[in-house]
Structure formats: structure tokens, C-alpha cells
């Protein structure tokens with residue numbers, strides 16, 4: 117019997133019907149001078165083939181719409197599609213960035229209200245929506261810090277940063293012209309008041325603290341840390357990119373925070389990663405509001421307007437409004453969830469993360485034993501004796517259908533794997549991830565060579581890491 121694949125149709129794969137009228141030359145209809153001399157330069161590739169090509173490419177990629185993406189510190193959560201719909205409304209997309217205020221009242225209202233919501237969530241007094249990334253927010257916050265001390269005619273050049281901070285913190289600090297001094301955290305992974313006191317002097321402008329920090333641990337001394345700073349005339353900057361662990365639960369104002377940035381593209385429903393636009397609003401306490409970038413968006417009871425008249429503004433930090441569509445997405449998300457929903461999202465993020473942590477603590481080392489917030493850090497050190505590193509575990513996860521966690525960060529944990537499940541994963545999905553991690557741990561003990569061949573199911577296999585780094589060639 118013939119197999120199906122051997123069967124060949126006698127017909128061509130062409131279903132256009134045969135012509136049933138007499139064929140006539142075009143010159144019967146057109147004057148030859150109107151006709152082209154050379155064929156039109158159309159793409160030789162039909163639309164159908166182009167669509168197939170790009171669809172195949174999109175399937176080679178892993179993304180948040182496809183599966184769990186536990187990349188620690190990055191909050192790769194599912195973002196409701198309705199946010200894309202509102203951000204794509206013609207009335208908003210078609211705005212001219214230089215249209216007069218009277219014609220963009222709706223857009224200004226969205227920006228104003230979003231600012232009010234964020235101020236309420238953090239308990240702060242004033243805000244700018246201009247910065248276009250978390251790190252851009254950090255730079256803005258530090259320029260505000262500098263302007264504040266300049267206005268007091270004080271010279272302070274040092275920013276203190278704990279060893280558990282996000283990597284952008286020291287980078288932003290030096291970009292803003294400060295010296296960075298690292299402070300060690302204690303055995304529980306948080307900053308001690310004594311350690312801060314030891315590092316304090318008259319040159320310290322601020323402490324820049326990521327909270328929850330990159331170990332996924334809440335800095336529970338933060339209120340006392342703020343007192344030490346304020347007593348010495350310094351400021352407390354909180355990196356609030358991890359606000360999906362706090363929103364609706366605690367207001368950072370109560371911690372003594374003077375400046376905070378948000379990552380709308382993590383916490384507030386704009387996809388993070390992929391190089392798309394981000395937004396990193398910065399909120400401050402009253403004594404710093406005169407230094408915010410201009411213009412701020414204000415409402416006088418009748419009209420929304422840009423306020424260009426801030427006494428000591430650091431100036432503009434973005435063109436036009438900043439990343440307006442990201443603001444529309446955040447606005448939609450906050451309006452949809454409401455206060456209870458935002459709190460619910462934080463609680464779910466924390467529960468999901470603790471569920472994973474408590475189910476993986478037999479198989480992996482937990483360097484910091486406390487309960488975690490929205491993320492946690494495991495160590496793969498115990499498999500090193502079998503030649504297995506965090507990198508091998510990350511690669512093996514790809515074969516089991518998961519995106520890898522962040523690895524080798526934070527730097528204070530050997531063979532670190534930083535896992536953030538986010539609030540949008542179901543219990544079934546978390547259970548699947550736990551099973552995958554347990555399977556890998558078992559192989560790492562019993563059959564380590566198997567892991568060395570991973571990934572073998574992805575379009576690209578294991579890369580030579582050094583060559584990929586030093587000899588980058590992306591043209592193929």
C-alpha cells in the first residue's frame with residue numbers, strides 16, 4: 117500500500133479556475149505609451165510566504181503569552197490585553213505632541229490622574245511622569261538630590277548603596293556625578309542600622325535602597341534607617357521597581373522615604389523586556405517638589421495644564437510627555453483593579469513566590485532562610501561537586517518548557533538563581549515549575565551528564581558563552 121507521503125496529486129497546487137473567455141493582449145485596451153517598459157519591482161516573495169516566515173520566527177521565541185517567565189527582578193507578568201486596546205485608541209494615538217493644552221485635555225487628565233494614583237499608592241506629595249525607564253527615574257531622583265543640596269549650599273558627594281541593591285543603582289549614582297559607597301547587608305540579607313551609622317558622614321547625600329531588595333527580602337529596618345539619614349541631613353531614596361510586593365499593603369512614605377521611582381513597565385501592566393518603551397515616574401516629598409522636572413501636570417479645578425514654573429527645577433528629562441502610551445496602560449490597569457485589586461495583586465505575588473520557595477527548599481540551598489516577598493534566591497552550589505552549575509540548571513529548564521530564572525545575580529550569592537513567579541501564574545503553572553526544578557535537581561545528583569546537553573529542544577543549542585560575549589556576530 118502506498119503511504120500518504122508518497123501520494124502525489126496529478127494536479128498542481130493551483131486552484132485558480134481555467135480561463136473561459138478568449139485571451140486578448142493588453143495593447144487592445146491601452147496605448148503603448150501608457151504601458152511600462154520594464155516589469156514592476158515587486159517583492160519576489162508573496163505575502164503568504166512572508167507571513168509563514170514571521171510566524172515561524174515568532175514561534176522560535178519564548179514569551180510571557182506562551183508560558184511562565186520566572187526571571188527574577190524583572191516582573192515578567194502577564195499584562196491584560198485591554199491595556200493594549202486603550203493605549204491604541206485612535207484619539208490617543210493621533211495626538212500631536214505640540215497640540216495646545218486646550219486640545220489635549222483628555223490626555224492631560226489621564227496623566228494627572230495617573231500621577232494622583234501613584235502618589236496615593238506611595239503616600240508621596242508630588243510626582244513627575246517624564247522618565248522613560250526605571251534607571252532613568254533613578255537618574256532623575258539623584259539629580260533632584262543634587263539640586264536639593266545645591267540649593268542649601270551644601271556639598272555632599274556620596275551615595276550609600278547596600279550590596280543587595282539592583283545593579284542600576286550604583287550606575288545611576290555615578291552617572292549623576294556622585295561617589296558610590298557600598299554597605300554590607302547582614303546575615304538575614306538586610307541592612308543593619310549600625311552598619312549605616314558606621315558609613316554615615318557629612319558627605320553622604322542619600323542612601324539608595326532597593327526594597328524589597330534583590331534577595332526578595334523586605335528591608336524591615338527601613339524606618340530606623342531613615343531616621344539615621346534624616347538626623348544627618350541626608351535623604352532616603354527607595355528603588356520602587358519591586359512595588360508589586362508592596363502596593364496596597366504599605367505606603368513608602370511611612371518608611372521615611374523622600375524619593376521613589378516606579379517601574380510602570382513592571383508593576384503596572386506594560387510588558388517589560390523586548391526593548392519596548394518603559395516609564396519610571398518619580399515621586400517625592402513636599403520639600404523636594406520644587407526640584408522636579410518641568411513641566412508637571414496640574415489641575416486648577418477647571419483645566420488641566422502643564423506647569424513650567426517650578427522654582428528650582430532640574431529641567432526637562434524627556435521630550436514631550438514621556439512615554440505616554442505606557443501611562444495609558446498603567447492608568448487602565450489601576451482603574452480596572454482598584455485599590456483592593458492592587459493589594460490583591462501584591463498579596464498574590466508574595467504568596468506565589470513563597471509557595472515556590474517552600475516547595476524547593478529540600479532540593480536547593482536557600483541562602484537566606486526568611487520568608488520572601490515577591491521573589492527569592494536559591495543557590496545551586498551543592499551540585500558543583502557533580503560539575504553542575506546554575507547555568508546548567510537554567511539551560512535544562514528551557515528543555516522542560518520554562519524560561520530560565522535570572523542567574524548569577526545578586527552577586528552576594530554563589531551560583532545564584534533568582535526566581536520571580538509573579539502574581540499572574542496559577543497554582544497549576546507553579547506546580548509544573550516545581551516539578552521541573554525537582555526533576556532537574558534529581559538529575560544533577562544522579563545523572564549530571566544529561567544536563568550538560570541542554571538545551572536540545574530550542575532553535576539554538578548551548579552557546580560558547582565566552583565566544584558569544586567576545587565575538588558577537590548577529591548577521592546571519
Ligand SMILES: *Cc1c(COP(=O)(O)O)cnc(C)c1O
Nearest residue numbers: 189249250251282284326357394
Ligand atoms: C528593573 C529594575 C530597575 C531598572 O529598571 P529599567 O527600566 O530596566 O531601567 C531598577 N531597579 C530594580 C529593583 C529593578 O528591578
